[in-house]
Amino acid sequence: MKFDTTDTNETDEETRTRLFPITRRRVMQSLGAAGVLGGITGTATATNGDCTCEGLGGQGSRCFLPDEDCSFCKIDDSDLSVGETCTVPETSITVTRESLDCISWTDPAGELEDIALKAGNIAEENYDNPVDDVACTLYSEFGVDSNGQLCTEDGKDISHITVKHSCGDGNGGGNGGTCDPTLSSSADCEDVTVEASGLDYCSITAMVSFDNCGSETYPISNGTNTLAVPCYCTPSSISFTDSNGADLSGFDETFSVADCTPTFEAEFSCDEVEVSGTGLLDSCPVTAKLYTKADSEGYPGFNPSCGGPYTHSLTKGSPSYTFSLPCGCEADKVEFEYDGTVLDTKTASDLNCICNQIEDACKFEWYDDEQNEIVFDQWLDCNGGQIKFTNPTYKEGEEGELVCFDFESDFPVFEVFVKGGGGKDAGNTYTWLCGTTGSGTAPSLVEGPQGATWGGSLCANKHPKNGKQTAVSHVVFRVCTEEGFGTAPTNG
Helix, strand or coil: CCCCCCCCCCCHHHHHHHHCCCCCCCCCCCCCCHHHHCCCCCCCCEEEEECCCCCCCCCCCCCCCCCCCCEEEEEEHHHCCCCEEEECCCCCCEEEECCCCEEEEECCCCCEEEEEEECCCCCHHHCCCHHHCCCEEEHHHHCCCCCCCEECCCCCCCCEEEEEECCCCCCCCCCCCCCCCEEEEEECCCEEEEEEECCCCCCEEEEEEEECCEEEEEEECCEEEEEECCCCCEEEEEEEEECCCCECHHHCEECCCCCCCCEEEEEECCCEEEEEEECCECCECEEEEEEEEECCCCCCCCCCCCCCCEEEEECCCCCEEEEECCCCEEEEEEEEEECCEEEEEEECCCCCCCCCCEEEEEEEECCCHHHCECCECCEEEECCEEEEEEEEEECCCCCCCEEEEEEEEEEEEEEEEEECCCCCCCEEEEEEEEEEEECCCCCCEEECCCCCCCCCCEECCECCCCCCECCCCEEEEEEEHHHCCCCCCCCC
C-alpha cells in the first residue's frame, strides 16, 4: 500500500506508524458530491458488466449500518478479479479491482455516497459501529493514496467491496436490511394473485408454470401482485427465487384450476351455421372460421359461388354468432382459432341441402272459379299452406290478360310453373333449389321457351313460335317432398 508523503526517505511502514500511532486517521471529506467522488480511475481494462451484488450483509460482514435512504452493493472478492471492472446495477458507478488490496472507481453522475473495503472479520463489539473496526477501510475516512486508489488499511487482501449509493433519491433502502418475505398465492384462468410483504430489502421473482403453455416469470413487490395469465393457459404451480437465484420453496403453491381452454359448439343447417363458445375472455378473442363447399346436386346451369372461409370473433361479451349461407353452399367445418393455434374443429355432416324430389302442392287458374281462381292480395289455401298473389301485370292493350305477378308463402316453395300459350307444355319454370317464401328472392334456375330469364317477377312464357308474350293460363306451386308435402295436391 502506498501513502502520500513529502519525505521521500520515509518508508511505507514508517509512514503507517506516523499516521496511525494509536487510532486510525479520520479523513473528513464532504461526500455525495460528484466533484469529490467522480473521475477516480484505475488502469484495469477488462469489463464484466453489472456487478454481482449481495446486499448489505449481516452484522459480522458489513462495514455500513443499514440506511433506508441509501442502496448498497456488496461485491465479493471472487466476483471481481484483479484487472476487472463492473458497473453497480441501476447506476453509472463503475468499480475496478486494481490489485488484491486496492480499487478505483468512477462516479460520473455523483451517485456514490461512500465505498468500503473489508479485509478480515469485524469484531463483535463493533457490530453496531463497524466504521471503528480495523477490518473496514472507508473512503470517507481514509481517502485515496497517491495513485488515486482506495486500499485496505493493513495491506490485507480484499474480501468484500461495499458501495453505498443513491442516497435520498427515492431508490435507497433496497439492500439495507433483512429479507424476510411472506408470500401467498391464488389463481384462476385470467390472473395469478400473489400477496407479498417483507420485501423491503430483497428482490423476489415468481415463476408460474402452465399446463401446455410452458412457464412465465414475474417480478414481485410488496402488496398485491396481479400476474396476467397468458390467454387460455391453465396455471398449475408457482415458485419463487430471490435475487441470488436461491429457491424460496416454503412459498411454492400448486393450483387446482379447471382447464382454461374454452369449449365450442357449432349447429349446422342448410342456410346458416350457429357458433358459440364457453370460457372465453374479452382480452383474448377467438376467431370462428367457417369453411363451405358447393352443392349443386347435378342441376345444369346452377353453379353456386361459395367463397370463404368466413370469420367472426368470439369473446366473453359476445360469445355467439350466426353465419348465413347462400343457396347451394353447405357448411364443411368450423375452426376455432386463437393466435394462430386451432383450439377446436367442428365438422358438418352431409346436409343434402338441395332438394332431390319436387312435387306439386297446389294449382291456381286464371278465370276459373271451379279450379281455385287466382285472386290478388289475399291468402289462399295451398294444400294446408298459404299463398298470396301480389303485384299483377296485365297484357298491354288487352285488359284482364294477366302476364306477370309476385307471390308470398308461409311454407318453402321450391318451384313455380307459370303456364302460358303456345302448346300443352308451354310455360316458364322458376326453381328455388333451397326453397323460398316469396319471389323477393331470385330463383336458382329459370327455364322456358324463347330464352326465359328472371326480371324480378314470375311471368307467362313467350310464344315458342313467334316470340310474343302470352298470358297466364294457370300457376302450379311445387314443394320438396322432404319438406312435408307428401300427398298429391287436392285442388289441382
